[in-house]
Amino acid sequence: MTGRTGGTIRPPGRPGDLLCAAGAGGMLPVLPARSLARRHGEPSPALRPGLQDPSLLVGGRGPPERRAALPDRAEVAIVGGGYAGLSAALTLGRLGHAPVVLDAERIGWEASSRNGGMVSGGLKVAASALERRFGPERARRIALAAAASFPFLEATIAREGIACDYVRCGRFTPAWSPRHYDALAAQVERIAAITGLPAAMLPRARQREALGSDFYHGGMLVAATGSLHPGKYARGLADAAGRAGARLVDRVRVAAIREERGGFRLATDRGEMRADAVLVATNGYARGLGGASAMPWLARRLVPLASYIIATEPLGEGVVDRLFPGRRMIVDTRRILNYFPPRPTARACSGAGARASEAGTRSGRRPCCTRPWPRCSPS
Numbered sequence: 001m002t003g004r005t006g007g008t009i010r011p012p013g014r015p016g017d018l019l020c021a022a023g024a025g026g027m028l029p030v031l032p033a034r035s036l037a038r039r040h041g042e043p044s045p046a047l048r049p050g051l052q053d054p055s056l057l058v059g060g061r062g063p064p065e066r067r068a069a070l071p072d073r074a075e076v077a078i079v080g081g082g083y084a085g086l087s088a089a090l091t092l093g094r095l096g097h098a099p100v101v102l103d104a105e106r107i108g109w110e111a112s113s114r115n116g117g118m119v120s121g122g123l124k125v126a127a128s129a130l131e132r133r134f135g136p137e138r139a140r141r142i143a144l145a146a147a148a149s150f151p152f153l154e155a156t157i158a159r160e161g162i163a164c165d166y167v168r169c170g171r172f173t174p175a176w177s178p179r180h181y182d183a184l185a186a187q188v189e190r191i192a193a194i195t196g197l198p199a200a201m202l203p204r205a206r207q208r209e210a211l212g213s214d215f216y217h218g219g220m221l222v223a224a225t226g227s228l229h230p231g232k233y234a235r236g237l238a239d240a241a242g243r244a245g246a247r248l249v250d251r252v253r254v255a256a257i258r259e260e261r262g263g264f265r266l267a268t269d270r271g272e273m274r275a276d277a278v279l280v281a282t283n284g285y286a287r288g289l290g291g292a293s294a295m296p297w298l299a300r301r302l303v304p305l306a307s308y309i310i311a312t313e314p315l316g317e318g319v320v321d322r323l324f325p326g327r328r329m330i331v332d333t334r335r336i337l338n339y340f341p342p343r344p345t346a347r348a349c350s351g352a353g354a355r356a357s358e359a360g361t362r363s364g365r366r367p368c369c370t371r372p373w374p375r376c377s378p379s
C-alpha cells in the first residue's frame with residue numbers, strides 16, 4: 001500500500017512493454033489467531049494459515065465476486081489485482097488507456113487484503129546504506145522517490161473518496177536496545193528532510209507518551225505514517241480503477257505469457273487473450289504452485305519470506321488508548337521485527353516477520369509479540 005507496491009523491474013533483453021510490478025515483501029503465509037488469550041499452537045479450528053479472520057475483512061466477507069467475461073484482446077493486460085495491479089490500472093485508466101486486470105482469485109484478495117495496514121514511504125530507504133552503495137546523489141533520488149509514495153497514496157484516497165478508515169496517525173519506532181536508540185537518533189534529521197514531515201526522538205523516560213509499556217529503550221516519533229483498513233483500501237482502489245475505465249476480471253489464472261508480433265498472447269484457464277502490453281503484478285505468487293509459473297523469469301528472482309499477523313479480541317477503546325496512546329503505528333527495531341497497528345475497531349493487531357523455517361508453522365513468534373505487555377501473553 002505504500003509506493004513500495006509500485007516498483008517496476010524490466011527483464012533485460014525483453015521487450016520494453018513487459019513490466020513486473022513488485023509488491024513489498026512478497027506473499028507470505030499469514031497465520032491468524034482469533035485471540036491472544038488462546039494458547040499458541042492452538043488457533044481456532046475455523047481458521048487456518050492463509051485465511052484471514054473474516055471479521056477483519058470488509059463487511060466480514062472479503063472482496064466481492066466480479067465474474068466479468070474475459071475479453072479477446074486488451075491494450076494493456078495487468079496480471080494480478082492487488083494494490084500494485086490496481087494502482088497501475090487506475091493510473092492507466094486516468095491517462096486514457098483501457099487496461100484489463102486479470103486475477104486468479106478475487107480482486108484484492110491476497111496480501112492486499114491481509115496486511116498490517118501501515119502506510120509510509122521512504123522511512124527505510126532514508127536511513128539505509130544506499131549512499132555507500134550508490135553515492136549521495138543517486139541515494140537521495142531513490143529516497144525522495146520512495147518518500148513520494150506517501151503523499152501519492154494520501155492524494156489517491158482523497159481524490160477517489162476511498163473509505164478505508166485512513167488516518168495520518170504517525171509512527172513510534174521503539175528501540176530494542178540502547179544501541180538501537182542511538183542508531184535511530186542518527187537517522188532522525190535525515191528522515192525529516194526526506195519526508196518533509198517532523199521526526200523526533202522520545203527518550204525512555206517519556207516512552208509512555210507513545211506506548212503503554214516500559215519494555216523498550218525509548219524510540220523515534222515520525223509523522224509520515226498512516227493507518228488504513230487494508231481490505232477496504234483494496235476494494236476502494238478496485239472500484240476507482242473500474243470507474244477510470246479498467247475492466248476487472250477475477251477467477252482467471254494466467255498460465256503463460258508468450259511474445260508474438262506486435263504484442264503478447266496470454267494463455268489462461270479461461271482461454272487465450274491478446275494484449276499490446278503486459279504488466280505483471282503477481283507478487284510472490286509468480287512462483288506458482290508446484291513450481292509451475294507463467295512468469296519463470298520473475299519467479300527465479302523471488303526470495304520467500306515468512307510473516308504473520310495476529311488479531312486480538314476487540315479490546316475496547318480504553319484499553320487500546322492505554323496500550324497505544326495517540327494510536328500511532330508501532331514498529332520496533334528488531335531485524336525480525338514486531339509491529340502493532342492498533343485498529344479503529346479497538347482491536348490490536350500484531351504482526352511480525354518470521355524466520356523462513358517458521359513459514360507455515362502455527363506457533364511462530366507469538367510470545368515475542370506480546371513481550372511488551374506480559375499480562376497480555378497467551379494463557
Ligand SMILES: Cc1cc2nc3c(=O)[nH]c(=O)nc-3n(C[C@H](O)[C@H](O)[C@H](O)COP(=O)(O)OP(=O)(O)OC[C@H]3O[C@@H](n4cnc5c(N)ncnc54)[C@H](O)[C@@H]3O)c2cc1C
Nearest residue numbers: 023024080082083084104111112115116117118254283285
Ligand atoms: C502479513 C503481512 C503484513 C504486511 N503489512 C504491511 C504493512 O503494514 N504495510 C505495507 O505497506 N505493506 C505490508 N505488507 C505488504 C503488502 O501487503 C504487499 O506489499 C502488497 O499487498 C502487495 O501487493 P501486490 O499487488 O504486489 O500483491 P498481492 O496483493 O499479493 O496481489 C497479487 C495478485 O496476483 C494474483 N496472481 C498471482 N499469480 C497470478 C496468475 N498466474 N494469474 C492471475 N493472477 C495471479 C494473486 O491472486 C493476487 O491477487 C504486508 C504483507 C504481509 C503478508
